[in-house]
Amino acid sequence: MLREFFGYYRPWLGLFWLDFGCAVLSGLLELAFPLAITAFIDHLLPQGNWSLTVAAAIGLMVLYAANTGLLAIVVYWGHKLGINIETEMRARAFDHLTRLSWRWYDRARTGKLVARVTRDLEEIGEVAHHGPEDAMIALMTFIGAFLLMFWIHPQLAMIVALIVPAMLALVIFYGGRMTRTWRAIYSRVGDFNVRLEEALGGVRVVQAFGNESHESELFAVDNQNYRKTKLEAYKVMATVSALQYMGLRFVQVIVMVMGAYYVMRGDLTTGGFVGFLVLVGVFYRPLEKIAAVIETYPRGIAGFRRYQELLATDPEIADAPDAIPAPALRGDIRFENVSFGYDERPILRGIDLDIKAGETVAFVGPSGAGKTTLLALLPRFYEPTSGRITVDGMALDQLQLHSLRRQIGLVSQDVFLFGGSLRENIAYGRLGASDAEITEAARQAQLGPLLDSLPDGLNTIVGERGVMLSGGQKQRVAIARAFLKNPPILILDEATSALDSQTEREIQSALDALSVGRTTLVIAHRLGTIRNADRIAVMQDGRIVEMGEHGALVARGGVYARLSG
Numbered sequence: 265m266l267r268e269f270f271g272y273y274r275p276w277l278g279l280f281w282l283d284f285g286c287a288v289l290s291g292l293l294e295l296a297f298p299l300a301i302t303a304f305i306d307h308l309l310p311q312g313n314w315s316l317t318v319a320a321a322i323g324l325m326v327l328y329a330a331n332t333g334l335l336a337i338v339v340y341w342g343h344k345l346g347i348n349i350e351t352e353m354r355a356r357a358f359d360h361l362t363r364l365s366w367r368w369y370d371r372a373r374t375g376k377l378v379a380r381v382t383r384d385l386e387e388i389g390e391v392a393h394h395g396p397e398d399a400m401i402a403l404m405t406f407i408g409a410f411l412l413m414f415w416i417h418p419q420l421a422m423i424v425a426l427i428v429p430a431m432l433a434l435v436i437f438y439g440g441r442m443t444r445t446w447r448a449i450y451s452r453v454g455d456f457n458v459r460l461e462e463a464l465g466g467v468r469v470v471q472a473f474g475n476e477s478h479e480s481e482l483f484a485v486d487n488q489n490y491r492k493t494k495l496e497a498y499k500v501m502a503t504v505s506a507l508q509y510m511g512l513r514f515v516q517v518i519v520m521v522m523g524a525y526y527v528m529r530g531d532l533t534t535g536g537f538v539g540f541l542v543l544v545g546v547f548y549r550p551l552e553k554i555a556a557v558i559e560t561y562p563r564g565i566a567g568f569r570r571y572q573e574l575l576a577t578d579p580e581i582a583d584a585p586d587a588i589p590a591p592a593l594r595g596d597i598r599f600e601n602v603s604f605g606y607d608e609r610p611i612l613r614g615i616d617l618d619i620k621a622g623e624t625v626a627f628v629g630p631s632g633a634g635k636t637t638l639l640a641l642l643p644r645f646y647e648p649t650s651g652r653i654t655v656d657g658m659a660l661d662q663l664q665l666h667s668l669r670r671q672i673g674l675v676s677q678d679v680f681l682f683g684g685s686l687r688e689n690i691a692y693g694r695l696g697a698s699d700a701e702i703t704e705a706a707r708q709a710q711l712g713p714l715l716d717s718l719p720d721g722l723n724t725i726v727g728e729r730g731v732m733l734s735g736g737q738k739q740r741v742a743i744a745r746a747f748l749k750n751p752p753i754l755i756l757d758e759a760t761s762a763l764d765s766q767t768e769r770e771i772q773s774a775l776d777a778l779s780v781g782r783t784t785l786v787i788a789h790r791l792g793t794i795r796n797a798d799r800i801a802v803m804q805d806g807r808i809v810e811m812g813e814h815g816a817l818v819a820r821g822g823v824y825a826r827l828s829g
């Protein structure tokens with residue numbers, strides 16, 4: 265896994281080495297400052313040479329200025345490295361997410377997905393930047409400071425070293441607790457997101473049922489859980505920082521006392537003494553860094569695991585290696601003994617169906633009979649469990665998915681509109697369509713009068729999911745998209761919601777115009793559509809139980825006669 269993680273550094277190796285190199289140099293300079301102080305006190309002061317003192321001070325300032333520059337580089341370019349990696353991962357995650365199957369999305373929670381693409385990747389970015397750099401600096405200053413202290417005064421250095429294992433044990437112990445607490449916090453944030461997403465997304469339903477307080481109570485549970493978990497984390501943080509502070513100060517006092525003793529005995533110079541005291545601070549700092557690494561690293565790694573899992577999710581429905589681009593289709597469609605179930609429960613059972621190019625077939629039957637499911641197999645939103653489907657004699661899975669879907673228009677019951685303008689929403693049917701083409705499609709879909717009445721015309725913003733449009737208008741936008749797409753095959757899932765008869769007539773005539781010259785499969789809830797169909801397929805319990813023209817089916821006196829009667 266680490267190898268894969270470091271693979272993401274490859275395009276940014278230059279940045280990585282720049283960041284890493286500057287961090288190492290800065291670490292070395294940190295070690296040089298205590299030595300400079302020692303030399304200053306022990307060698308310069310006794311000489312009483314003022315100009316040399318000023319020169320030394322200027323030299324020290326230059327060193328500090330250099331270190332400032334190095335630190336600025338580390339902060340900016342290091343974070344740049346992190347965000348570059350994060351951006352690349354986010355792009356891949358989004359790309360993959362847009363390709364996952366309907367079956368996968370049936371089980372997904374959007375709130376959690378959003379958290380993965382945003383928060384998880386942010387954590388990884390942080391680790392990508394700080395991980396190697398922190399670990400290296402910590403190790404280097406830790407060992408370096410100890411060697412220098414040992415060089416100044418071995419016995420004193422050993423006293424400091426005695427305290428190190430205790431501090432490390434502390435850091436590791438609390439680091440582990442911190443990791444667990446953070447994991448819990450993030451899981452709480454996930455719950456939170458899901459709740460927010462559903463309550464706000466469904467706020468109209470919440471209000472319609474007067475269930476605001478109920479939602480607030482549910483939210484309060486998540487909110488309080490989050491608070492409790494956060495408080496746990498703060499407790500651990502308080503303990504760690506208190507212990508760290510106490511540890512450092514105690515060691516400093518011990519060093520002060522012991523150092524003073526050695527100075528009085530003439531074993532240690534004053535400069536060595538002061539330098540040593542500063543080194544204790546330098547030596548101690550990596551412990552904090554190690555604590556930080558122990559805290560952030562597992563978070564990043566947990567995020568990276570989830571990211572890898574996401575990328576490894578099988579899109580289920582994808583192009584076979586030998587799939588060919590679909591040629592311009594005529595629109596002959598065949599279902600051969602097709603069966604399907606979303607899970608173990610069979611929904612479609614051995615469907616055989618032959619539709620000629622240009623034909624309009626209406627599907628009717630009781631709710632839950634499998635009409636929508638059957639038609640969802642044609643653009644390969646789901647794969648049949650057995651049997652096969654062909655268009656123009658070619659099996660669907662021989663064709664490249666995009667080239668197939670480009671030739672199938674879909675007008676479904678619940679039209680999804682994006683939160684932009686009417687223009688953007690209609691143009692979704694064929695990206696890059698000109699304004700003239702968009703307007704023409706809108707008029708064909710009977711949106712003309714609406715466009716004329718809107719001061720902003722095509723630029724009118726439709727609101728999130730198109731809330732500013734009526735149900736009938738949304739339907740017409742979907743029809744306009746289909747006109748613009750101009751596919752040889754059309755799937756219409758009629759709106760079941762009652763439209764007034766005038767609107768219904770307009771939409772029906774737009775749909776009739778749309779289906780001219782195309783193979784049209786329509787899930788019919790209205791008699792008007794059924795009459796226009798060349799044939800009617802009556803579905804029941806996942807089977808086609810009757811097939812034929814309206815008159816013949818009525819005369820037969822079977823299921824259809826009962827349904828339409």
Ligand SMILES: Nc1ncnc2c1ncn2[C@@H]1O[C@H](COP(=O)(O)OP(=O)(O)OP(=O)(O)O)[C@@H](O)[C@H]1O
Pocket residue numbers: 370606607611629630631632633634635636637638
């Ligand atoms: N995504 C899904 N996951 C699992 N089961 C599903 C899914 N979609 C539909 N079903 C189930 O499949 C069965 C057939 O549903 P389908 O929507 O195809 O029926 P329909 O004939 O179109 O009904 P309606 O006329 O009410 O739209 C139903 O029992 C439904 O519960």
